Every structure is written in structure tokens, then in C-alpha cells.
Amino acid sequence: MTTKEYIDNHQQRFIDELLDLLRIPSVSADGKFSNDVKKAADYIKQRLESAGADIVEVCETAGHPIVYGEKIIDPALPTVLVYGHYDVQPADPYELWDSPPFEPVIKDEKIYARGACDDKGQMYMHIKAFEAMNATNAQACNLKFMIEGEEEVGSDNLETFVRENKEKLTADVILISDTAIISNDTPSITVGLRGLSYMEVEVTGPSRDLHSGVYGGAVANPINVLCEMIASLKDANGHITIPGFYDKVAELSSDERKALNEAPFELDEYRSDLDINEVAGENGFTTIERTGIRPTLDVNGIWGGYIGEGAKTVLPSKAYAKISMRLVPHQVSDEITDLFTKHFESIAPASVKVNVKPHHGGEPAVTPTDSTAYAAASAAFEKAWGKTPIPTRDGGSIPIVSLFKEVLGLDTVLMGFGLDSDAIHSPNEHYGLFNYMKGIETIALFHENFAQLSK
Ligand code: BES
Ligand code: MN
Ligand code: MN
Numbered sequence: 001m002t003t004k005e006y007i008d009n010h011q012q013r014f015i016d017e018l019l020d021l022l023r024i025p026s027v028s029a030d031g032k033f034s035n036d037v038k039k040a041a042d043y044i045k046q047r048l049e050s051a052g053a054d055i056v057e058v059c060e061t062a063g064h065p066i067v068y069g070e071k072i073i074d075p076a077l078p079t080v081l082v083y084g085h086y087d088v089q090p091a092d093p094y095e096l097w098d099s100p101p102f103e104p105v106i107k108d109e110k111i112y113a114r115g116a117c118d119d120k121g122q123m124y125m126h127i128k129a130f131e132a133m134n135a136t137n138a139q140a141c142n143l144k145f146m147i148e149g150e151e152e153v154g155s156d157n158l159e160t161f162v163r164e165n166k167e168k169l170t171a172d173v174i175l176i177s178d179t180a181i182i183s184n185d186t187p188s189i190t191v192g193l194r195g196l197s198y199m200e201v202e203v204t205g206p207s208r209d210l211h212s213g214v215y216g217g218a219v220a221n222p223i224n225v226l227c228e229m230i231a232s233l234k235d236a237n238g239h240i241t242i243p244g245f246y247d248k249v250a251e252l253s254s255d256e257r258k259a260l261n262e263a264p265f266e267l268d269e270y271r272s273d274l275d276i277n278e279v280a281g282e283n284g285f286t287t288i289e290r291t292g293i294r295p296t297l298d299v300n301g302i303w304g305g306y307i308g309e310g311a312k313t314v315l316p317s318k319a320y321a322k323i324s325m326r327l328v329p330h331q332v333s334d335e336i337t338d339l340f341t342k343h344f345e346s347i348a349p350a351s352v353k354v355n356v357k358p359h360h361g362g363e364p365a366v367t368p369t370d371s372t373a374y375a376a377a378s379a380a381f382e383k384a385w386g387k388t389p390i391p392t393r394d395g396g397s398i399p400i401v402s403l404f405k406e407v408l409g410l411d412t413v414l415m416g417f418g419l420d421s422d423a424i425h426s427p428n429e430h431y432g433l434f435n436y437m438k439g440i441e442t443i444a445l446f447h448e449n450f451a452q453l454s455k
Contacts, residue, residue: 006132022104022113028087040086041065052134061157064149072142078454079142081171084123085151088115089425096427110430117431118424122177129443140451154360173373179416187385190414192393195327195364197336202355203319212315220351222319238282242343250329292393296326333361362399373413380445
């Protein structure tokens, strides 16, 4: 039996196993799910074992465990290190889901559940591709798996794990499916990811909530002040006003920008999908550029004062916001965090106090297109999808990619199979059965090609 036949023959079980994994609410950000996170790790361990791994360990960390597995068939062959994550984002707001987030359903050939695409569905394709190759005596490369449970909260403990286990993690390339393709008609390979700097700010006015009639007009309202401060972080052209923010931003040549914009993109479809009348962003850049090669600043949440039912007349003591900045090569997360902090403190009027606290961050990454591994991935898409994949820059972040390069000296191939419309991090997240099955097939072809091209 060929590997492809094996994959086709076992489609139903491959789907059922993913559904079992999706039933485990492994939300890394919320302590009340920590048992479920552990359960998901154990499930991955079991599945790696039954797929044929020789060694599988659940490695404890200061946080959630990392599942490590391997099957080394011949030290002379190249080694592929697969990275993925089994943790998921919180499913809130639950009421916006058409079916419960941890009770997966298949509708219109798509699996609906939190983590269906990001990243359980995409990660699990690698375990099934491994099973299929192993079962058909077709494993062409040595395989290592490193599946973590803290990607959605910044991968702090994975960083420690990687630094402490360089020997164990020796490989020729890292392979990750945790990104998107342009569409099922236009496959693509991600060659750039943005970095991240995530801040929380607190603005304090008076030491207690005040009557907004008795004091209003005479005492600074921290919510009003916070809004003004945030508004001033961008100018009319959509440029971020933090001094030094753009100093290290890599400017692409006009040829590079031209190539980037040749990727198919339908502005009308984009607008209607999001139900917006117009896009918005930095002047002088296209939508592809705004998400791919330009940094951003966004408020992710803002709160303070009275938000209960009815109206309470109050001049609040405090206002808060969570603000993220997406970074591009060669910005450095810690430097941007510093620049933001200094600037935010400097623009605060004397009538308030501000406190700026950094959350997690991560570096941007660019992966090579002239490598053996890229060629192997490209040829795998060509065979399975009938089209040469287009290299693209994604707007999201996988901070560990730059760390792999720094600590292990390894390049990554970002062979994702999701779609931007899969609603990752949103209600009704889903993943197409087509993408799941095609992904498994493409991954198996990658291994075959990588071994062949490495000779
Ligand atoms: N898989 C995503 C990143 C992603 C999504 C890359 C789509 C490219 C296309 C990942 O799980 C994620 O959500 N990362 C976080 C960063 C992390 C530090 C919390 C992100 O991008 O917000
Ligand atoms: Mn992910
Ligand atoms: Mn995610």
C-alpha cells in the first residue's frame, strides 16, 4: 500500500482522533483548565506512541508540559524536527459560538471547535503523516516531535527547554504547520512572521471613584486621558508616533514589494468577508504590506469605570488598556517595549499617574526560500495541490521560530494549511476536512522530497 492509499483508507479514524483531542479544553491562559492541558499532553503522548515513535516523553516544565517524541531510523538520514502546540486560546465569548467550542461538530465539510485549526488540527496532521509513513515503510527522514502547551501564552518555558536540550533537538530543519495558505486554489508557504510586544497600561486619576457631578470638569478623568493618550499614538497617516519606533524597520526594495503584491488578493472579498466598508491602515502601503511587512499598534482591550446596567454617574479612579505592537524585521521586542514605556510615561499629563507593564513578546522571523527544505515543501505542494506555492508573509507571530534559529541554528519551514477565514482565536473556529487530509498528504511528500533532495 502506498502512503497516500493508507491516508485515504484511514480518513475516518484520522478525523475521529482529532475530534477526541478537540474535546479536551486545553486552554493554557486559564488556570482552571490546567488538568485538561495535562490531559491533552497525555493524549498526544499516546497517539505518538501508537503512530510508531520509539521514545515519547511528557517533559514537565515550570508551566505546562512539552511532549517530545522521536523515531530515528538511520543516523545518516536527515532529521526533521516538528514543532506544534496543543494548547488553545480561551473560547470566550461562548455565547457567540453556534455550537459549544469543546464539542466538535462537522458542518459543511469543516470541523468546528476551539483549536480545530490553531493548532490541534494542524499539529495532528504531522502525527498522522508519521503514522502513515511508518505503516507503509515509507519514513524517509528521522523524525523528532516537540509539541508544547504554552504557545498561546508566550512559550516562556519552551525557551528554557530548547536552551537546555540542544543535543536532543539536533536536526536539519524545523517543520511547523501553524500558519495559513492564501486559499485552497492558491497554496502558499509562509516565509515571514511578525514579532510582538504586548503591554498593559494603567492610568490613575483621583485615589477613589468620585461623583461625576460634584467633581466632573475639575479633576482629570483617567478614561478620557487614556483615550487621548492612545489616540495620540498614531498620526493622521496611520504612522505610529513613538520616537524611534521605525528606526530598525527593514525597508523592502521596490522589487520585493512588487513580488509581494503579486499574490492574489481581492479587496472586495476581503471587505465583504469582514463586513467593513473600507480597509484602514498606514498610508502608502497595500493591505498585503500592512499585515506582512509593516509594524502595527492595536488596543486589544480597554476598561474602567461603570459598565453595569443602567447609568451610574461616576468619575472613575482608574482606566486600563492592553496594547499590542506587531513587529517586523529588524525590530527587537525588548527595545520596542522600552520605547513604548518611555513614550507612554512621557505623554501622561500631570493630572494622572501611569503604570506600564510588559506582557510577553517575541521576535519577527524571515525564513529562507533558497533552502533544500523550502524546495522540498514547494515540490510537495506542487504534487499534492497541482500548483507551485507562493511565498507569503503572515501577520501573526510564532516567536519560537527566531529562537530556533538563534539557539539551535536551524531554519524553519512554515508549511501551514489553514485559511484566514478559519476564525482562529474567534468564535466558530473551524478547519476544513479538505485541508486536514491534503495537509497530511503534503507533509508525507515533504519528508520524501527532503530525504531525496538532501542526498
Ligand atoms: N498560529 C498562530 C500564529 C499565526 C496565525 C501565524 C496565523 C500566522 C498566521 C499562533 O498560535 C498565535 O496565535 N500566536 C500569537 C502570539 C503568541 C505570542 C501569543 C499571535 O500571533 O497573537
Ligand atoms: Mn498557533
Ligand atoms: Mn494562536
